[in-house]
Amino acid sequence: NDGKKIWWDLRPHPFFPTLEFRICDIPTRVDDTVAIAALFQAIVAKLTKLIEKNLGFRLYRRMLIQENKWRAVRWGLDGKMIDFGKQKEVPTKDLVRELLEFVDDVLDDLGSRKEVEHIHTILERGTSADEQLRIYRETNDLKAIVDRLMELTLENVPRDVNLTVGQAATAPSAIAK
Template structure:
């Protein structure tokens, strides 16, 4: 079974932590009452999508009717983070800038090395599954909010979509909330990893928002260039190299992440998320969720042992009787 959890609107990363812990704790209690346990990751190591039932909700049935086998096989789990920006014109320009950082953030979050019982050889296989859907991946840049809205209106007018919620980019301007929604990350097993990545996303958006108001912007790179880094992030996680397009050179992803932490250091202090951001250093040192899953597999070659490992991490930090 798949359960989607969502926090309330949070005014700080500490508030978000309280919500995540409370939600996971409650879900763990409900699962225990049925003799079950919960596990959070980007893909299940061995469960097959053919064996799963699809929710009877109208929206999910519409997607199934439209996407057919693509929807049936979409047994993946993501971490979505919303950051509020009341001015939607500003939000579009921040989104244009933030596109560049999606592969860097995804590399930190990879937690899906296995698919239907196979070691895929990728650290993040979830995005490869989701790419089968239309309107996914890193978006193109938009010159203005009106250009983006014209794009959405055209898709609705031509019956491609009924509303912009069916635009599933790695980062998108949410159609109903005044937020930028970062959707690229795999679901995390540990609470601390979840909050660290959320804090990094918040800090990056805050930094770009501040720079935009200072009339400082980054060069806008084409999607096909950013996709090169997106592929590298999925394949190697933080163990590989991404391209620094300004230098036209490969750079170790761990070095790039440390540069990113320095880039947002002022905003981290302003947002009060130093504790969460310090945990990113632990991920850089010890490895991502995918690295830890693979270590569990290499020690046993037993997929059930991998799931036991994921379950153990999922319960870290929860308050259970």
């Protein structure tokens, strides 16, 4: 009876007219968080566009999706995932680049091209998890990791932003201005 108790990767919010993506942790860097949110928005817009044009897309078995999800958790961007169309393993980064190409035609209408293109930076630089592992290998010091996480959390945090929640929710690029 409580919508908050449903633990799907994607679900309608129990109180707001929105979808919740419960797929990954929030990244440490604000720019990365905005980029991933903009990518999720672009995926929804692209799929909506396909449905409105009566175009379909493939549905895959839950077991296969779960396998790729596990691989993402275990190996991150440097791992491999199953490309269902090719029926073989490919580098995860290649699939992310393919996803970016898939949503490219909706980015300008959404006003989020810059934010989504930041995903390329993440692919090159790595994730916060990659950074944490690197620091631990170099220092063997958990405090050094916490110190770096604090630095990264404050990196590119907008100062003196005067936006309403509604404005921020509808245009990720408004946050960066």
